[in-house]
Structures are given as C-alpha cells and as structure tokens.
Amino acid sequence: MISHKQRTRYSRQIMLPQVGEAGQEKLSAARVLVIGMGGLGCPAALYLASAGVGELHLVDADTIELSNLQRQVLYKTNHLKKSKAQVAAQQLQAANPEIRIVPHQCMADSAWLHEHLPGFDLVLDCTDNMQTRYAINSACRELRVPVIMASVQGFSGQLVSFDFREPGSPCYACVFPDTGEEPAGNCETIGVIGPALGMVGSAQALEALKLIVGLPLGSLNTLQLLEAEFLEWRSLALGEERCEACRQRQHACHG
Template identity: 65%
Template sequence: MLSRKELQRYSRQIMLPQVGEEGQEKLAAARVMIVGLGGLGSPVALYLAAAGIGELHLVDGDQVDISNLQRQILYKTNHRDKSKAQVAAQQLTAANPEIRVHAHPCMAEESWLRDQVPEVDLVLDCTDNLEIRHAINRVCREVQRPVVMASVLGFSGQLISFDFSSQQSPCYACLFPPGQQREVQNCSTAGVIGPALGVIGSMQALEGIKILLGLPVASRGKLHLFEAETLELRALQLQGNNGCPVCGHE
C-alpha cells in the first residue's frame, strides 16, 4: 500500500487510468538496472527516479569529465573527476529519497552482468560501447529479462526493446550481428547534439515504465529512428535473423 507521502508525490501520475494506485505500487516494487550514465543514462535515471521506481542500480565505471557536461545533465562542474555512478546515486537520492539507489562504479563485463541481471526486473542499455551492448543482449536473453536499448550519434537516434520472456523474440544481434562493424563511432569521435539525447532518453524511460506497468510497448521488436534535424520519427519492424548466433532464429 502506498504511503500518504507517496500518494502526494506521485499524484499526477496516479490519476492516469493507465497507472492508478495499482500501477504505482508496481513501479515501487520494481528493480531496474541502468547501464551507462552518460547522455542517455542521465535523463533515463532522472525520469525513473522521479516516477518512483523502487530500486535503481546504476552501472558505470567512468568518472565525470568536463567534456561530458554539454549533454550529461546529471552532473555539474564540481563533479569533475568523481565517479559517475556514485555522483548519480547522490543526485537521484536527493531528487527522490523515497527510492533505493545503488551505485556500481564498474564496467558492465559479461560475467558481472550474469551475476547481477537476474536480480532485476528490467535493464536499460544506455551505453555507447558495442561490446557491452552485445553482452547485455546475450545475458538478458539468457535470463529472460526485458531490455530497452538506445543510442544517439550526431543528430540521429535509435531505440528498440526486446521482451525475452518469449523465445520467439528477435534480439539485438539479429539487427547488428557481432563482429560485422569494425569501426564504430561514438560521441567522442563523431560528436552529438545534447537535446537529441534528451529526446531518446525520455523515450527510453517511457518505454521502461510501460514495460513495468504491463502496457503496450511500441518499441518491442521495432527499431525507432529519430532525426533531430528534421524531427522525423519512423519505425521499422525487426524480423528474426536466420542463423543468429544469439537467439538462434532458424
């Protein structure tokens, strides 16, 4: 049962027919892992904390650099050279002391993910590291945890989610087979416009909340492409890739 303080804090959310008190209780009971606390992870974490997700696990092995501040809105100038995961945990706890926030100042290696992912209900992949993204995909499929993945480069963003409770679900490796992309650009090498990260990060948080509430999820198995220059948004249905090395669609 929600406390009086929770009813007041989340009142504008609870009044929505798609949420209600029952939905808010689902969010309060949820355990969510956010991998990557940069330009995407910042808005994702802020919105999930504000929404009342009961337990957040923040995973990032990097420290705050001044070049991050143009887009990583969790951090301030005085956070330079401090652990992103620990600073983010402090910021989110200050924003909403009603939730539990756990900092994991480490890189999301596959062995670590195998230990930790079974303990959460949902994973949000906010990384810009292709190897980590493929590791998240493999582990989430193995332990049947839903995952929402997103990326932004320049003015272009992508978003897709997978529900691995179904063995028929395609996976990230169906879309981008491992080993095929030799040179992968990221924000450090190609640049990025900050507000595009805010748009995609907000969409990512929204899809995560909808998964936890049991609502229809538009990005499930469907790649959404966003062009910030034109504000164009389009969606492509993902089909299982025959012979995928991860999910084995044949």
C-alpha cells in the same frame, strides 16, 4: 499499498487510468538496472527515479570530464573527476529520497552481468560501446530479462526493446550481427547534440515505465529512429531473421 505521501508525490501519474494505484505499486516494487550513466542514462534514470521506481542500480566505470557537461545533465562543474555512478546516485537520491539507489563503479562485462543480473525486472542499455551492448544483449537473453536499448550519434538516435520473457523474442544481434569490431565513429569522433540524447533517454524511460505497469511498447521488436535535425521519428519493424543463439532458443522452447 502505497502511502499518503506516495499518493501525493506521484499524484499526476496515479490519476492516469493507464497507471493508477496498482501501476504505482508495480513501479515501487520494480528493480531496474541502468547501464551507462552518460547522455542517455542521465535523463532516463532521472525520470525513473522521479516516477518512483523502487530500486535503481547505476553502472558506469568512468569519471566525469569537462566535455561530458554539454549533455550529461546530472553532473555539474564541481563534480569533475568524480565517479559518474556515485554522483548520479547522489543526485537521484536527492530528487527522490524514498527509493533505493545503488551505484556500481565498474564495467558491465559478461561475468559481472551474469553475477548481478538475476532478480532485476528490466535493463536499460544506455552505453556507447558495442561490445558491452552485445554482452548486455547476450546476458539478458540467457537470463530472460527484458532490455531497452538506445544510442545517439550526431542528430540521429535509435531505440529498440526486447522482452526475453517471450520465447520467440528476437535480440539485438538479430538486427545488428556482432562482427567483433567497434563502429568507425562515436560521440568522441563524430559529435552529438545534447537534446537528442535527452529525447531518446526520455523515450527509454517512458518505455521502461510502460513495461513495468504492463502497457504495450512502441519499441518492442521495432526499431524507432529519431532524426532530431528534422524532428522526425520513424518506425522499422524487425524482420524474421534470427541469429544463431535465438534460433537455438526457439528450437529448445519447441523441442
């Protein structure tokens, strides 16, 4: 049962028939892990906190640099050299004191994920490191935790989600096989426009809220592609190809 204060704070989304009080109760009970508190994680986590997601865990090993401030909207000039996870937690707690926010100043490697991931309802992958992304993908697949993944370079963004509670779900490696190598370019070498990160990070938060309250996701097993230079979104349905791990998982479920 939500309180009168919660009913007032979240009134504009509670009045939506797709959410209602039942949906708000689901949001209040949800535990969400946001990995990467950069240009995607900042807007995504801010919208999740503002919407009343009951428990947010923020993972990032980095400290705030001057070059981050062009796009990482939770941080200010007086935050330079401080922990991204710690500062983001403080900023979000100030935005919504009624929820629980836990910072983790560390890398989300495979060992950390397998230790901490059980018990979460959802993961948002907001990282810009491919090997971390594959570790997140693998851990979520093994532990059957849904994940919403996004990336942006230049003016171009990608968004896709996988619900590993479903035995037939594909995974990120089905679409982008792990070659063991990082891509040639990233934000540091190619550059990125800040509002495109805001658009994709907001879309991640939207998909997260929809998943928690039980609404269909437009990014589920579908690659959503943003070309911010032309303000265009397009969808690409994933094919039937499966990586070896997903083939084995499907075989085990049908065996």
